[in-house]
Amino acid sequence: MKEDVIEQAEFAKYDGLTGLYSRQYFFAQAEKVLSTHQRKEYIVVCSNIVKFKLVNELFGTSAGDYVLKTLGEVVRRWQRDSHGRDVFGRFHSDHFVGCMPLGRLHMQSFIGYCQAVLEKLDLNINVNFTFGIYKVNDENMTVKEMTDCAIVALQSVTPNGSKPYAVYDNIMQDKIRRDQMLAASMKNSLDSGEFQVFYQPMYDFSTKQITRAEALVRWFHSQLGTVRPNEFIPLFERNGMIVLLDLYIWETVCQHQRQCLDVMRPIVPVSVNVSRVDFYHQDIVERLTILLKKYDLPPWVLELEVTESVYMDDPRQMHVILMQLKELGFHILMDDFGSGYSSLNMLMNLPVDTLKIDMLFIRQMDISQRAGDIIGSIVRMAQWLNLETVMEGVETRTQSEYLKNIGCNTGQGYYFSKPISESDFLHLMDEYTPPASEEIINTDYNMSCYKTIMAYDRKIMGLLDLLNGIGLYELKNSTLILLWANHGYAQIWGRHTLSTSNDGWNPIQPADQIIVQRSLEQAKWKKETVSFTYHSIHYDGHSMLMYARAHYLGMRNNGDVYLITFFDLTDWSCL
Ligand code: C2E
Numbered sequence: 216m217k218e219d220v221i222e223q224a225e226f227a228k229y230d231g232l233t234g235l236y237s238r239q240y241f242f243a244q245a246e247k248v249l250s251t252h253q254r255k256e257y258i259v260v261c262s263n264i265v266k267f268k269l270v271n272e273l274f275g276t277s278a279g280d281y282v283l284k285t286l287g288e289v290v291r292r293w294q295r296d297s298h299g300r301d302v303f304g305r306f307h308s309d310h311f312v313g314c315m316p317l318g319r320l321h322m323q324s325f326i327g328y329c330q331a332v333l334e335k336l337d338l339n340i341n342v343n344f345t346f347g348i349y350k351v352n353d354e355n356m357t358v359k360e361m362t363d364c365a366i367v368a369l370q371s372v373t374p375n376g377s378k379p380y381a382v383y384d385n386i387m388q389d390k391i392r393r394d395q396m397l398a399a400s401m402k403n404s405l406d407s408g409e410f411q412v413f414y415q416p417m418y419d420f421s422t423k424q425i426t427r428a429e430a431l432v433r434w435f436h437s438q439l440g441t442v443r444p445n446e447f448i449p450l451f452e453r454n455g456m457i458v459l460l461d462l463y464i465w466e467t468v469c470q471h472q473r474q475c476l477d478v479m480r481p482i483v484p485v486s487v488n489v490s491r492v493d494f495y496h497q498d499i500v501e502r503l504t505i506l507l508k509k510y511d512l513p514p515w516v517l518e519l520e521v522t523e524s525v526y527m528d529d530p531r532q533m534h535v536i537l538m539q540l541k542e543l544g545f546h547i548l549m550d551d552f553g554s555g556y557s558s559l560n561m562l563m564n565l566p567v568d569t570l571k572i573d574m575l576f577i578r579q580m581d582i583s584q585r586a587g588d589i590i591g592s593i594v595r596m597a598q599w600l601n602l603e604t605v606m607e608g609v610e611t612r613t614q615s616e617y618l619k620n621i622g623c624n625t626g627q628g629y630y631f632s633k634p635i636s637e638s639d640f641l642h643l644m645d646e647y648t649p650p651a652s653e654e655i656i657n658t659d660y661n662m663s664c665y666k667t668i669m670a671y672d673r674k675i676m677g678l679l680d681l682l683n684g685i686g687l688y689e690l691k692n693s694t695l696i697l698l699w700a701n702h703g704y705a706q707i708w709g710r711h712t713l714s715t716s717n718d719g720w721n722p723i724q725p726a727d728q729i730i731v732q733r734s735l736e737q738a739k740w741k742k743e744t745v746s747f748t749y750h751s752i753h754y755d756g757h758s759m760l761m762y763a764r765a766h767y768l769g770m771r772n773n774g775d776v777y778l779i780t781f782f783d784l785t786d787w788s789c790l
């Protein structure tokens with residue numbers, strides 16, 4: 216028993232793969248060395264392999280492990296030669312850390328040496344390193360704090376940039392202080408409403424209609440003024456606070472949508488950003504489900520933008536979570552597509568609905584014909600895979616025309632609108648003009664017509680409200696889903712038109728469900744409007760006699776879509 220404990224303690228000191236010190240033991244050993252030497256003559260170095268995950272992805276994790284093990288051997292040899300003055304550890308994955316005397320390390324020759332060793336492995340891939348260095352100049356700092364500084368320096372290095380390493384300096388120190396200040400004031404800012412949601416509309420290239428919008432967070436800091444998302448989002452992703460912020464943004468968007476629906480304002484689906492960190496919290500699906508329930512919203516009003524970085528980290532986890540979200544009915548957009556390691560493989564595996572093409576390509580369109588060609592091929596590929604495409608960062612008319620011509624569906628960018636405050640967005644939506652109403656009742660049913668109805672346009676709603684109860688339904692594998700209903704529908708059944716419980720069979724007396732199903736089938740095959748009567752159940756439980764007319768609109772996702780009008784005959788039947 217005692218031996219077991221001793222063995223475990225020994226085990227915890229070393230990293231099993233490379234035999235280098237583990238995190239805590241590295242700190243302890245480095246402190247020991249520094250306590251017997253001039254601290255200011257030492258440096259702490261952190262290293263990272265550029266796109267190490269690519270090695271795992273392309274050659275398998277055993278190849279990745281082999282690379283790490285080989286590097287571990289190089290480093291251990293280096294440590295042995297130092298006569299106890301160097302200390303090395305591996306923290307996780309490809310992150311190695313060393314503490315050694317100043318002047319012992321000549322960066323370029325060390326990098327060259329590691330690269331030469333790796334080249335012998337015959338991986339057919341260039342393995343590049345980046346390093347962050349901290350020169351000790353504060354006697355009172357712990358090794359852990361020194362390592363944090365080296366990590367900050369490491370994070371400032373641009374991968375594949377001109378210099379593969381950076382030395383920690385005063386500017387970085389200021390950045391750390393500012394980061395600490397931002398992190399410390401985050402919760403307070405959340406409570407006092409300093410974070411706001413701005414909305415950036417997205418437009419259909421052919422109809423020029425707003426089809427959806429993206430929610431983008433803005434931080435109006437009481438002391439620091441406006442802080443840019445590009446500054447605080449990466450920070451909150453590092454310290455985990457993003458989970459709290461994202462949840463707040465998602466909830467604010469749900470509130471916005473609910474308020475609009477309650478006062479019959481037109482709405483479009485709003486997409487929210489889901490950070491990679493959100494995926495590591497198992498309850499992301501539950502959190503979203505709770506939000507929909509709390510605000511009694513159907514899932515199409517809240518769309519989710521995810522990035523491929525999660526796929527790089529853990530493809531299985533991403534797949535499992537996205538499948539659950541799809542099951543719940545969420546529309547999933549793959550954000551920044553093309554900016555990282557975007558592969559067909561990933562698109563085949565993940566249940567995404569829309570590709571948002573990274574604005575990097577459009578920025579280069581003016582200078583390089585290839586950038587335009589790449590956008591063209593992404594759009595074509597998306598079409599083969601039956602995915603919608605959104606182009607981000609559209610700034611000019613020329614770009615907009617080009618994208619329309621190559622068949623890209625939707626555009627987002629300053630050419631159409633900058634991200635705007637909630638009140639400006641409400642005004643914009645008030646002026647929203649939908650396509651002509653004939654398009655709605657059209658047997659050649661398509662997504663845009665579906666969306667027009669779903670967009671809750673006021674003028675059409677007004678018209679449709681004159682017509683008693685109307686419901687838009689999807690019948691798929693005997694499941695009848697109420698997609699949308701007008702005000703008259705709510706009046707007949709005495710309930711909210713849009714809610715999470717949209718089982719279309721629910722208000723129909725079980726014995727009469729077959730009548731409804733047969734009538735819908737008839738409307739589909741005869742391609743004409745079919746009338747029928749059946750017994751229904753009011754929200755408060757009383758029985759009703761209904762007269763209905765069903766009109767077949769077409770197919771969507773292998774389901775049949777119908778528009779049904781209702782007339783309550785209950786009182787008439789008593790006469
Ligand atoms: P993103 O998701 O790629 O968002 C698009 C960014 O492009 C936004 O920057 C938007 O303002 C900007 N943009 C839109 N149209 C144009 C254009 O025509 N030209 C140019 N040059 N830029 C345009 P923003 O709002 O500064 O956000 C930056 C990033 O911060 C976002 O990139 C997203 O990754 C992240 N972010 C923003 N809000 C949230 C949030 O609530 N949660 C999370 N997790 N991340 C967020």
Ligand code: CA
Nearest residue numbers: 429488520550
């Ligand atoms: Ca986004």
Ligand code: CA
Nearest residue numbers: 550551571607
């Ligand atoms: Ca984006």
